[in-house]
Amino acid sequence: MIPLIHDFAGERVLVVGGGPVGARKARKFAREAEVVVLSPTFEADSYGGSQRLRAAPEPADAGDWLDRVDPVLVVAATDSGELNAAFEQAADERGLLSNRADYAGPRSPGHVVVPATVRDDPVVAAISTGSPSLSRHLRQELESTIRGAGGMADLTGSLRTELDHLDAETRRRALRAVVDSDAVWKALDTESSNPRQVATDVIADVTGDSL
Numbered sequence: 001m002i003p004l005i006h007d008f009a010g011e012r013v014l015v016v017g018g019g020p021v022g023a024r025k026a027r028k029f030a031r032e033a034e035v036v037v038l039s040p041t042f043e044a045d046s047y048g049g050s051q052r053l054r055a056a057p058e059p060a061d062a063g064d065w066l067d068r069v070d071p072v073l074v075v076a077a078t079d080s081g082e083l084n085a086a087f088e089q090a091a092d093e094r095g096l097l098s099n100r101a102d103y104a105g106p107r108s109p110g111h112v113v114v115p116a117t118v119r120d121d122p123v124v125a126a127i128s129t130g131s132p133s134l135s136r137h138l139r140q141e142l143e144s145t146i147r148g149a150g151g152m153a154d155l156t157g158s159l160r161t162e163l164d165h166l167d168a169e170t171r172r173r174a175l176r177a178v179v180d181s182d183a184v185w186k187a188l189d190t191e192s193s194n195p196r197q198v199a200t201d202v203i204a205d206v207t208g209d210s211l
Helices: 020-029 059-069 081-093 132-146 149-162 168-180 182-188 195-207
Strands: 012-016 034-039 051-054 073-076 097-100 116-120 123-127
Touching (some): 012 020, 012 081, 034 059, 081 097, 116 132, 116 149, 123 149, 149 168, 182 195
Parallel strands (some): 012 034, 012 073, 034 051
Antiparallel strands (some): 116 123
16 A cells, blocks of 8 residues: 545545544544534543534435535444445545455555554654554554654754755755754754744754845
């Protein structure tokens, strides 16, 4: 498999199944997307602000529900393999992405894996191992590693614009030096420090000029 990142802002996701797995999937996608959860019952405390539709769809109803909700992704998370397969097939027929929580067998053309993720916005790291226990362990390990990466991404993004006057190779070296600098990372983690000034000093050492 080749991992891809998809922006779900402004998109709609249909989660079929209101149990703990469906709730977890709904919360994950509700960070960006408009999420609709379809289920006869809702067992969890939180669905991340998703819209909940109380209904008990039959396999034959899958296509009608997709036409009605019009999602870009269908998450089949019920305890019925037959119902999950029906929604997956209906999604395939409409060229939609699908994810089955009970996946065990050949993937349909539109099947996607929803990986474990670690975030420090705008940085997102995704983990897919085929083993939920291992993915959970690696996610916990990465949480401390990635802490502060969001601030570094914001900082280097703004600096890149200010370094447009440099040739491409010098700009790459300057930004690489910022990312590699322990002093900049420490400044990002210390409220009393000025990480931008520290980064500017690092860039000056590389280019011989100050911003």
